[in-house]
Amino acid sequence: MPSPGFLAQVTDWAHSLLDEIILPGDTLLDLTAGNGHDTLFLARRMGETGTLLAFDVQPAALAASERQLRAADFSPRRIDAPQRIARPGIYLIADSHHCLDRYLAAEVRAAIANLGYLPGSDKRVMTRPETTEAALRLTLDALAPGGRLAVVAYCGHPGGEEETAAVQALFAALPAAEFDVLQLTAANHRCAPLLLVAERRPVEIA
Ligand SMILES: C[S@@+](CC[C@H](N)C(=O)[O-])C[C@H]1O[C@@H](n2cnc3c(N)ncnc32)[C@H](O)[C@@H]1O
Numbered sequence: 001m002p003s004p005g006f007l008a009q010v011t012d013w014a015h016s017l018l019d020e021i022i023l024p025g026d027t028l029l030d031l032t033a034g035n036g037h038d039t040l041f042l043a044r045r046m047g048e049t050g051t052l053l054a055f056d057v058q059p060a061a062l063a064a065s066e067r068q069l070r071a072a073d074f075s076p077r078r079i080d081a082p083q084r085i086a087r088p089g090i091y092l093i094a095d096s097h098h099c100l101d102r103y104l105a106a107e108v109r110a111a112i113a114n115l116g117y118l119p120g121s122d123k124r125v126m127t128r129p130e131t132t133e134a135a136l137r138l139t140l141d142a143l144a145p146g147g148r149l150a151v152v153a154y155c156g157h158p159g160g161e162e163e164t165a166a167v168q169a170l171f172a173a174l175p176a177a178e179f180d181v182l183q184l185t186a187a188n189h190r191c192a193p194l195l196l197v198a199e200r201r202p203v204e205i206a
Pocket of ligand 1: 032036058
């Protein structure tokens with residue numbers, strides 16, 4: 001099977017769909033920092049007054065993300081204990097994403113969760129349906145009107161299919177009066193990654 005071309009790269013679609021709604025001063029979340037590609041994308045978009053919280057449970061992932069950010073002239077701070085983060089900046093948080101409410105101090109404009117395991121690392125350390133679902137629910141609750149949560153889920157590793165199904169079920173059950181949900185995947189690639197984006201509907205002015 002050939003590797004996916006540009007059209008089938010759902011992480012790029014995730015970035016585009018978040019890019020169009022981010023405003024200066026927003027609070028942004030990366031629920032799975034990993035090698036820092038998504039964190040760097042958000043860091044480039046947030047401006048000087050924004051706040052970016054990036055979570056990972058693996059020290060190697062936080063170190064890789066920090067390297068990426070510093071190479072691009074950002075100055076992230078490491079957070080090793082729960083605390084509300086109210087000041088602008090980039091924060092690399094050594095904790096599971098399902099504990100994000102111990103850190104969050106504002107509504108979230110844009111969030112991304114790129115699920116699975118850290119490429120090139122211990123594949124046993126991967127996102128799991130229960131904690132993923134808890135983190136996604138907290139993020140959905142914290143989304144500002146017009147804010148978006150993008151999730152990329154993979155089915156090719158052990159447990160991936162179950163996690164993808166759990167995320168799909170969670171997004172499909174979101175009330176249409178409160179959220180719009182987009183589902184995007186390559187239709188002709190076997191076991192292609194799935195992108196789900198939920199947007200909290202903007203408040204309607206009567
Ligand atoms: C596919 S990688 C993320 C890729 C990353 N966003 C990037 O741009 O490179 C998935 C990451 O999720 C992390 N992870 C697994 N369980 C987690 C949890 N409960 N909370 C936060 N991160 C977790 C893994 O350590 C791994 O680094």
